[in-house]
Amino acid sequence: MYGSTGKLLSIDLSTKSYTTEDTRPYFKEYLGGRALNHILLFRDTDVARVSPFDPKNEIIFSAGPLCGTTWPSAGRLHATFIAPLPYSGWGDSNIGGAIGPELKFAGWDTVVIKGKAKKPTYIYIEDERIEFKSANDLWGKGVDESNSILRKRHSGSQALLIGPAGENRVRFASIRTHRSNSLGRCGGGAVMGSKYLKGLVIKGSTGVKIYDPEKFLDLSMKCQMDLMDPNFGPLHSQSNAIISQHGTAGFTSIFARKGMTPLKNWSQCGIWAGDVELTEMRGDKWWKRQDACYSCPVHCLGAYKVEDNKSPSSSGGPGYDSLVALGRNCLEPRAKIVLKLNAMCNDLGLDPVELGNSFSTMMEWYEKGIIDEKFTDGVPMKWGNGEGMLELVAKIATRKGCGNKLAEGPYRVGKELGKEALKCVYHQKGMCAPGLETRSAIGSMLASALSPRGSHHLSGFPTTELFNSPSVATRISGFREAGDIRSYHPEAKARLVQFYENLFELPDSMGICKYPLKHSIMPLVKNLQKMN
Ligand code: SF4
Numbered sequence: 001m002y003g004s005t006g007k008l009l010s011i012d013l014s015t016k017s018y019t020t021e022d023t024r025p026y027f028k029e030y031l032g033g034r035a036l037n038h039i040l041l042f043r044d045t046d047v048a049r050v051s052p053f054d055p056k057n058e059i060i061f062s063a064g065p066l067c068g069t070t071w072p073s074a075g076r077l078h079a080t081f082i083a084p085l086p087y088s089g090w091g092d093s094n095i096g097g098a099i100g101p102e103l104k105f106a107g108w109d110t111v112v113i114k115g116k117a118k119k120p121t122y123i124y125i126e127d128e129r130i131e132f133k134s135a136n137d138l139w140g141k142g143v144d145e146s147n148s149i150l151r152k153r154h155s156g157s158q159a160l161l162i163g164p165a166g167e168n169r170v171r172f173a174s175i176r177t178h179r180s181n182s183l184g185r186c187g188g189g190a191v192m193g194s195k196y197l198k199g200l201v202i203k204g205s206t207g208v209k210i211y212d213p214e215k216f217l218d219l220s221m222k223c224q225m226d227l228m229d230p231n232f233g234p235l236h237s238q239s240n241a242i243i244s245q246h247g248t249a250g251f252t253s254i255f256a257r258k259g260m261t262p263l264k265n266w267s268q269c270g271i272w273a274g275d276v277e278l279t280e281m282r283g284d285k286w287w288k289r290q291d292a293c294y295s296c297p298v299h300c301l302g303a304y305k306v307e308d309n310k311s312p313s314s315s316g317g318p319g320y321d322s323l324v325a326l327g328r329n330c331l332e333p334r335a336k337i338v339l340k341l342n343a344m345c346n347d348l349g350l351d352p353v354e355l356g357n358s359f360s361t362m363m364e365w366y367e368k369g370i371i372d373e374k375f376t377d378g379v380p381m382k383w384g385n386g387e388g389m390l391e392l393v394a395k396i397a398t399r400k401g402c403g404n405k406l407a408e409g410p411y412r413v414g415k416e417l418g419k420e421a422l423k424c425v426y427h428q429k430g431m432c433a434p435g436l437e438t439r440s441a442i443g444s445m446l447a448s449a450l451s452p453r454g455s456h457h458l459s460g461f462p463t464t465e466l467f468n469s470p471s472v473a474t475r476i477s478g479f480r481e482a483g484d485i486r487s488y489h490p491e492a493k494a495r496l497v498q499f500y501e502n503l504f505e506l507p508d509s510m511g512i513c514k515y516p517l518k519h520s521i522m523p524l525v526k527n528l529q530k531m532n
Pocket residue numbers: 073096097291292293296297298299300301513514515516
């Protein structure tokens with residue numbers, strides 16, 4: 001095999017044992033990554049009947065064939081599991097950083113984890129060596145501290161960890177690496193917590209086998225350079241230039257002008273005065289450094305410094321979706337508050353998108369008289385009450401006081417409160433939407449509504465429509481109207497979404513990021529054509 005290692009590691013926490021499997025037969029039909037994860041989950045578990053916290057639930061991590069190579073942005077790892085948060089049955093999430101490549105360097109495409117440990121455990125993988133280690137000393141600690149301890153204990157390793165939120169089965173608990181990256185959505189952290197699994201620590205000593213290393217390196221370098229070349233393609237190079245400089249937060253004003261950035265719990269959209277401070281955090285007193293995932297020249301990530309003894313001193317993010325959820329949707333314009341909230345999410349292991357939506361939904365309930373201060377242990381959920389939000393975050397992560405019910409996520413809490421409360425929850429399949437107001441673009445709305453796991457603009461986001469490109473849309477779908485953001489043409493929009501649903505399977509399955517997708521797909525397609 002080239003690219004893929006051809007090896008799967010299957011771990012049973014209940015019996016502290018593991019087996020291995022040859023993954024090569026799968027690659028005749030499935031690329032790896034997301035595609036392989038889905039096949040394995042549906043093969044191994046009864047997805048319709050197994051509940052998320054049942055030891056029979058599996059959490060599957062796969063690094064696709066390009067992951068760990070020199071290809072641009074080839075550092076993505078895909079996780080799949082029966083999801084605690086959305087009602088879609090299975091859920092999945094995708095992470096950058098360097099953890100995916102480390103898994104490949106250790107000689108594995110995939111790790112499948114099932115069962116439940118008797119006490120807090122972490123799994124140490126160093127090439128073929130697999131060890132079950134006690135995590136008693138880490139249980140209850142934040143991701144930042146746990147990471148420093150583990151990286152000192154196992155030098156040269158990468159770790160995937162949960163924080164107190166995952167340990168306490170908060171339905172929107174994330175899984176994090178030490179850098180700016182999360183498996184944020186669907187509640188994978190709670191699945192790990194239910195298994196008493198604090199994390200995976202991985203150290204690899206091999207490389208990824210390439211059929212023609214010299215040619216591959218040439219092509220990779222060309223793509224790496226094209227990616228940032230403003231003359232390559234006006235659409236992608238411009239957007240890459242924006243996110244290199246400002247992170248995905250740089251998209252806020254562009255989307256806001258198109259009416260696609262929500263405000264005040266999705267009840268409004270458009271330009272907002274509060275955006276000025278929120279989107280210009282780089283280069284000022286909070287900015288620490290630019291950051292990137294493995295092998296990516298775009299560098300869309302950033303680390304920020306938060307001056308406060310109570311919260312971590314520096315942290316990754318926030319990206320566009322977190323900024324919208326914690327800032328605009330809550331009418332909180334202060335960058336300092338949003339950075340602190342985001343840093344707390346990173347350390348406690350919470351999904352900032354669902355957390356922000358929880359707050360903005362409660363603010364609407366409070367305004368409408370559906371809840372009062374008693375519901376939130378004395379905190380008045382007024383619009384822009386950032387101090388109140390800060391007070392509630394740790395309670396939610398540890399399920400203390402009102403945090404116990406809020407840890408269920410806004411959809412389940414809204415259902416308990418009744419019909420009027422549920423009307424204020426903006427969700428698909430029980431999970432709140434990320435930061436794009438898709439009701440103003442019919443194709444994007446269709447893509448979000450049909451997203452298999454729910455609330456996922458990246459499972460088939462029709463960028464052609466967003467950037468209003470009728471000529472590209474005609475080539476893709478056969479209809480000029482598909483690329484017109486104002487058009488309601490049903491067949492045109494359906495065909496466009498179908499194309500993007502299929503297209504976006506590729507990066508998740510190959511182990512690359514979606515931002516530089518065009519630059520990755522075109523040379524590969526040309527080369528495959530030549531080979532055929
Ligand atoms: S574009 Fe951003 S998220 Fe994607 S691989 Fe590069 S640095 Fe990571």
